[in-house]
Amino acid sequence: MRYEAPRSVEEAVTALAGQTGAHVLAGGTDLLVKLRSEMIAPELIVDIKRIAGMREITAEEGGWRIGAAVSGAEMGEHEGLCADWPGVVEAAELIGSTQVQGRATIAGNLCNASPAADSVPAMVAASAVARIAGPEGTRDLAVIDVPQGPGKTALGPGEFITSIFLPPRGARSGDAYLRFIPRTEMDIAVVGCGISLSLDEAGRISGARVALGAVGPKVILVEAAAEALKHRALDAGALDDLATACARAATPIDDKRGTAEFRRHVAGVLARRVAVIAEARAKGDTA
Amino acid sequence: MSRIHVTTTINDDATEFLCEAEATLLDVLRDELGLTGTKEGCGTGDCGACSVTVDGRLVCSCLMLGAEAEGREIATIEGMAEGEDLHPLQKKFIEMAALQCGICTPGFLVAAKSLLERNPDPTEEDVRYWLAGNLCRCTGYDKIIRAVLETAADMRRAS
Amino acid sequence: MALDDSKKTREFKVVGTRPDRPDGIDKVTGRARFGADMVAPGMLTGRVLRSPHAHARILRIDTSRAEALPGVKAVVTRADFGAVPAHVADIMENCLAGEKALYDGHAIAAVAAVSASVARQALRLIEVDYEVLPHVTDVDEAMKPDAPVLHEGRQQETVPPGMSGNVISRCEFGHGDIEAGLKQADRVIERTYRTAATHQGYIEPHACLATMTADGQGELWVCTQGHYMVRNTCAAILGMDQGRLRVTASEIGGGFGGKTTVFLEPVALMLARKSGRPVRMVMSRSEVLRATGPTASTSIDVRIGMTKEGRITAGFAELRFQGGAWPGSPVGMGAMSGFAPYDLENVKTVGWDVVTNRPKAAAYRAPGAPMAAFAIESAIDELAHGFGLDPLEVRLMNGADEGTKSSYGPTYPAIGLKATLEAAKSHPHWTAPLGKNQGRGVACGFWFNFGGDTSVSLSVTPDGTVTLTEGNPDIGGSRAAMTMMAAEELGIPYDQVRTVIADTGALGQNEVTHGSRVTFSVGLATIAAARAAKAEMCRRAARVWGIDPDAVEWEDGAARPAGPNAGKFPPMTIRDIAAIAPKTGGPISGHHEVMAEGAGVSFATHMVDVEVDPETGATKILRYTVFQDAGKAVHPSYVEGQFQGGAVQGIGWALNEEYIYGEDGILQNAGFLDYRIPVASDLPMIDTVILEIPNPGHPYGVRGVGETSIVPPLAAIANAVSAAAGVRMTQLPMSPPRVLAAIQAGG
Structure with missing residues (x-):
């Protein structure tokens, strides 16, 4: 195995394109576990952390561009990002321990393509867009279209994500993310739910994006939940309809982390709780 | 190779x-x-x-x-220690019996030091969540958490 | 040695204080050397090839390609060991499989190579042909007559004919007439309880470093709970004289019973013998979980009768434990201990030891007792609540006391059960208000405590300081406890004694650090050795003074004339006597060798408050208090630590920890990600109340404290969760899906 730490995107693309079985290293918190367990045996590791801009969070057109090597801890320390997209930040900050936070990235979380990735439902709810560099140049792809199934992504040979873009936070809008795990920390999500809401001047929901994790082979954007909330106040009836839509949309399996029945039920429970937080944020509560 | x-x-x-x-x-x-x-x-x-x-x-x-x-x-x-001088966390861990077997102790100390550098006045909950990625199977964490909180208080008083 | 009666109101000077542990600085600076921290010149890396099947006949192992790989210095399989003595045959088979692989992760072959990466490559080159066999991992399934059978010819005569060959033995304990007792009850409860297998979860993986010289002398550095056991077992397996193998215990990063046998050590020695080089072997976490000792999973039927006043009229339990691929589950200790807290006229337990395609169970803190207590304490709680009775009062009414004939036979001397219950009753925790979805549970627990072979030596150095040499690894502060007892007995300051844990060459046989034996047994031997040294120092002073040795007594670290008739001489301190030792007869030391008895049983009562989220089934531990009898707490901080650690391991067992096997018999959660031990944010502080009812079998009254603390939590938490959720939980772990399903089924 070889290790390279290119200084530019072009060098990285060249290195990746020139070697089959090359792997990108950003935070490494998934990659090193796979290396160690001999799940993968790559010929080449391309460390992208030394490429300019990869470790930066920059304001762009009212939104935020997050470099592919920015760690969860760094996101949590960025006031502007936390103010605009607290749900995405809290999802990123749920990935692993404090130690893992020091390294793990949301781009890596996305590329790992685990159905249970914490940051992905939050990014999907936020309409995040991944910027991808590759031999054919640069392209943008909605985060929801990146995962194709467990361990599979839409990235082509030689391509890698250079940044994630979070769009401008609209007026009277807010997001939140919660997951269910058996312990209080250190577990993989049994169910994850990210919601981004916008309110009209009357406090009714003008737009919603509801995304679920760990209840299907990849993240699920629950269109029916968004429909159920539209033009309504977030009252008990709306929350019931939201929960029902989420439980219906879930296509979970039984595994060592939970039963399908449990996951379906909890998807609804979490959606209610997340919606209440997102609404409070949309109304200006900073908690 | x-x-x-x-x-x-x-x-x-x-x-x-x-x-x-x-x-x-x-x-x-x-x-x-x-x-x-x-x-x-x-x-x-x-x-x-x-x-x-x-x-x-x-x-x-x-x-x-x-x-x-x-x-x-x-x-x-x-x-972590400066020559013979132990870091206050190291002293407190010994004083308060915050270790039994000691295998997790270096990791806890490095992590706790990192916490106190960022947050000199953490709550019990702050300490527990910051250290959630450090497993200890002997102590039930009680004496570790107390030692970190007491060290933080001592260091605030000293500064 | 009996409790010192002469000084009934003994004023301890050192015992009962909280000095810094002597190995503290090494352990907070990273200097302490654990199993994987040792190196030797020319050292090779050893690694193990493990079975990917739960049950398979090994048709052929071809190691030739691995042996041919450059950098590979030795490959071993079971065939390298030949026949081994019967008492280590199962251990040998667990270290390297012979005819069959009996569980996922069973060791098949091992290599020693110049680097870890070469060793990994070599493992991939070993060819093994398996004939995959049907497997069974569940205890109740394994007992069925048509279950796949692991071993032929192992069933003992205690098992009635017609049962599956996986049922190895039956045991029975108790007295009285169960059916007659049940007839006197106002209510009889019958329940079945189940517990999952859990792992000790020590943070330090198994590790050792072996060397063997061409003339057959071996050295082993190893993390173990008992290096004398390692020596004896390895010598038997390798056909060596025990005296030719010297074993040194590293610092040990947790054991909880799991390091009371061998896994890597004989293999490392064989690799060292074959390669002529030192070989270091370190397990990965996944190997630790797949192939080292979890505890048994169990299925337990309980029948208990109670009068409406709360008197238990009869108690019966039938316990089925699977202990992995070989006989030896802790079912016997479970069957003996479950009803041990109670004074019962009619009590009986039956235990079944069953083998399955899982790793061999190793001891885990009070082996067998937590599961039995879970079942019995849950049933008692359900009966008490059914009659509207206070569960602490019910336990007090039925509680064992001095003179009670125990459920497993012996009659108790002075014991502390009722003291723990009284302390619980008067503690503010018991009457603190509870909120919505919250519940409180209590449970009692018992552990035997053990003694065993113990050998210590105590030397007075020429400058009058003291070295205590003992043979039990310090797993949680025992150096401090021994140092304190030596200082107490000699009447000198704590920092004048240094305790060293010696290798197997330095002392006589020492039993493993298990059974909560060390503070009791090694402490007892330390006190005796100190007394021997004191007697010798009194003789030396008598010689200097020219008086009869009987006229000299030892007090406050000095020899003094015993009374005015003995003569008027200024006291001679330990330093004075040491300084002139060459002129009075040479070096001064004391030693003591004993098969320690009189360990003194131990009881605890635990109290816990939980909150259950009715929408997700998640349980949060809100408050926890441990009440336990320590006899005499030598270093109270470390006694509290044992109470807290045991309680938290019990919390893990109760709520989340479990071995999860797939239909294929493969362990699905062989890592700390999905084998979920409690993390700091899961827990509140664990409050402790130390009771001190002196053990009549120890000079200072010490009882072991390490194990009892894991016995009550499973039941205490189940009782609390059941109260909070409004449904009775009878299966562990009480994971959120299971609790939610119970709530939904109950509502």
Whole structure:
């Protein structure tokens, strides 16, 4: 195995394109576990952390561009990002321990393509867009279209994500993310739910994006939940309809982390709780 | 297979080493540099026994390649005391019996020091969540959490 | 040695204080050397090839390609060991499989190579042909007559004919007439309880470093709970004289019973013998979980009768434990201990030891007792609540006391059960208000405590300081406790004694650090050795003074004339006597060798408050208090630590920890990610109340404290969760899906 730490995107693309079985290293918190367990045996590791801009969070057109090597801890320390997209930040900050936070990235979380990735439902709810560099140049792809199934992504040979873009936070809008795990920390999500809401001047929901994790082979954007909330106040009836839509949309399996029945039920429970937080944020509560 | 030459700083000492591309920073610390105070409990980032800081950021050294250490500043448990003077956390852990077997202790100390540098006045909940990635099977965490809280209080009074 | 009666109101000077542990600085600076921290010149790395099947006949192992790989210095399989003595045959088979692989992760072959990466490559080159066999991992399934059978010819005569060959033995304990007792009850409860297998979860993986010289002398550095056991077992397996193998215990990063046998050590020695080089072997976490000792999973039927006043009229339990691929589950200790807290006229337990395609169970803190207590304490709680009775009062009414004939036979001397219950009753925790979805549970627990072979030596150095040499690894502060007892007995300051844990060459046989034996047994031997040294120092002073040795007594670290008739001489301190030792007869030391008895049983009562989220089934531990009898707490901080650690392991067992096997018999959660031990944010502080009812079998009254603390939590938490959720939980772990399903089924 070889290790390279290119200084530019072009060098990285060249290195990746020139070697089959090359792997990108950003935070490494998934990659090193796979290396160690001999799940993968790559010929080449391309460390992208030394490429300019990869470790930066920059304001762009009212939104935020997050470099592919920015760690969860760094996101949590960025006031502007936390103010605009607290749900995405809290999802990123749920990935692993404090130690893992020091390294793990949301781009890596996305590329790992685990159905249970914490940051992905939050990014999907936020309409995040991944910027991808590759031999054919640069392209943008909605985060929801990146995962194709467990361990599979839409990235082509030689391509890698250079940044994630979070769009401008609209007026009277807010997001939140919660997951269910058996312990209080250190577990993989049994169910994850990210919601981004916008309110009209009357406090009714003008737009919603509801995304679920760990209840299907990849993240699920629950269109029916968004429909159920539209033009309504977030009252008990709306929350019931939201929960029902989420439980219906879930296509979970039984595994060592939970039963399908449990996951379906909890998807609804979490959606209610997340919606209440997102609404409070949309109304200006900073908690 | 050719080994990678890495120049780095460990506990304020300029250090060079050679490592295989797949060697983790933990492998390098323990097997190349003899710094065995950093422990391996799982190798998958789930136990925190291998905690070190890299450029001041708390990480698991089992989840980082040795090659990535190029140009970085690494701090391990061996650099925590200044000569004979133990860090206040080290003193408090002994005084309050915050260790039983001691295998997780270096990781807890490195992680707790990192917390107090960021937050000199943490709540019990802050401490518990910050240290959630450090597993201890002996103590039930009680005396560890108390020792960190008391050290924080002592250090605030002293400053 | 009996409790010192002469000084009934003994004023301890050192015992009962909280000095810094002597190995503290090494352990907070990273200097302490654990199993994987040792190196030797020319050292090789050893690694193990493990079975990917739960049950398979090994048709062929071809190691030739691995042996041919450059950098590989030795490959071993079971065939390298030949025949081994019967008492280590199962251990040998667990270290390297012979005819069959009996569980996922069973060791098949091992290599020693110049680097870890070469060793890994070599493992991939070993060819093994398996004939995959049907497997069974569940205890109740394994007992069925048509279950796949692991071993032929192992069933003992205690098992009635017609049962599956997996049922190895039956045991029975108790007295009285169960059916007659049940007839006197106002209500009889019958329940079945199940517990999952859990792992000790020590943070330090198994590790050792072996060397063997061409003339057959071996050295082993190893993390173990008992290096004398390692020596004896390895010597038997390798056909060596025990005296030719010297074993040194490293610092040990947790054991909890799991390091009371061998896994890697004989293999490392064989690799060292074959390669002529030192070989270090370190397990990965996944190997630790797949192939080292979890505890048994169990299925337990309980029948208990109670009068409406709360008197238990009869108690019966039938316990089925699977202990993995070989006989030896802790079912016997479970069957003996479950009803041990109670004074019962009619009590009986039956235990079944069953084998399955899982790793061999190793001891885990009070082996067998937590599961039995879970079942019995749950049933008692349900009966008490059914009659509207206070569960602490019911336990007090039925509680064992001095003179009670225990459920497993012996009659108790002075014991502390009722003291723990009284302390619980008067503690503010018991009457603190509870909120919505919250519940409180209590439960009692018992552990035997053990003694065993113990050998210590105490030397007075020429400058009058003291070295205590003992042979039990310090797993949680025992150096401090021994140092304190030596200082107490000698009447000298704590920092004048240094305790060293010696290798197997230095002392006589020492039993493993288990059974909560060390503070009791090694402490007892330390006190005796100190007394021997004191007697010798009194003789030396008598010689200097020219008086009869009987006229000299030892007090406050000095020899003094015993009374005015003995003569008027200024006291001679330990330093004075040491300084002139060459002129009075040479070096001074004391030693003591004993098969320690009189360990003194131990009881605890635990109290816990939980909150259950009715929408997700998640349980949060809100408050926890441990009440336990320590006899005499030598170093109270470490006694509290044992209470807290045991309680938290019990919390893990109760709520989340479990071995999860797939239909294929493969362990699905062989890592700390999905084998979920409690993390700091899961827990509140664990409050402790130390009771001190002196053990009549120890000079200072010490009882072991390490194990009892894991016995009550499973039941205490189940009782609390059941109260909070409004449904009775009878299966562990009480994971959120299971609790939610119970709530939904109950509502």
